[in-house]
Amino acid sequence: MYDFTYAKPASLAAATAALATEDAKAMAGGMTLIPVLKQRLNKPSVVVDLSGLGLTGITVTGDSVTIGAMTTHAAVAASAEVKRAIPALAALAGIIGDKEVRHRGTIGGSLANNDPAADYPAAALALGATITTSKRAIHADDYFQGMFTTALEADEIITSVSFPVPAKAAYEKFKNPASRYAMVGVFVAKGPAGTRVAITGAGQGGVFRHAGFEAALAANWSAAALTGVPTSDADLNSDIHASAEYRAHLCNVVARRAVAAAG
């Protein structure tokens, strides 16, 4: 790892100022950033630790769940309030990586990173979440812009994420057995944002909505409604773990499991 300067600002304004330095990089749980730095894939001048900004906590109202950017996966998974309002979201947080990753990894870090196989992007897109930053509020539909790419500017900090409470929702993932990242993960939701299906792990461009599945489920919310609905493998990932064709097949299998789980 190349050396860098470490900063732990105590206010959002100070953090934004620190991030304005050339090649500055924010750090949340470090579960992605530190492995990246170890591989020398990134050479930041300053690492700006966001843990002093008070961005943790969960607020649940009648129609939304708002989670502070620095809230860990473990805290979301264990939250009785999240389990009651959006059980699918708590369950998703509880199957990210392993216990030690969940103790430190955060929702803000996961959404900022937008790994094409990460879990939270599927929830944010399917539920129509709003990502609130130090500058503005961004709807999930405008936020995800391709693998590892988001609408965030270099000095923009996610402060919280707000999820509308759906009538029904579930997340199922077909895990890569070694890394536990999604080979294919499907979040299905029926709620204020409509009937939405978001798929992670499969697409070359990161998380995406599946128009065919959404139309079938809007007409008939049942696993059977998805039988035979095709997924084109043209834009899907092919790697040592699975071919694009296999991932296309998995999309349908995993989506049917998710609808069955949502009830």
Place this chain on the structure above:
Amino acid sequence: MPQVTLTVNGKSATVEVEARTLLVELLREKLGLTGTHIGCDTSQCGACVVHVDGVSAKSCTMLAVQANGCAITTIEGLAAADGTLHPMQEMFREHHALQCGFCTPGMVMAAVDLVNSNPQGLSEDEIRHGLEGNLCRCTGYHNIVKAIDAAQGLMHAPAAQ
């Protein structure tokens, strides 16, 4: 150079580090606590697990500066002052839950956290899933799972407190 003040196994320490120094490097190289192992470079094997403010964490994926002000417990701090082994250590010995021993410090620290955070008790399946962050190349896990199952009985027994 940044200075880090932290408590390790009950003792306070102030150490000069580089910003890029990992917590595991601080423990092993600055404090000589070589019980915490480094098994991979990818945050996957769990050989480096310690407790940070009572919660298990991979010390190879944490900067030393992030541990400023924290209380750390390593495998060296688990046994009682008189040398009596922690019930988890005792059960690892009893059930032959190690062969080469390389994964054992991280395995034991992760297992103690797992049992502590599940006072209602864990099924065999939950123990296996709870160890997703720890790899063992020798044992095939069966005896590790048996040891943790036995230890949870001892750790939750009123006399163990």
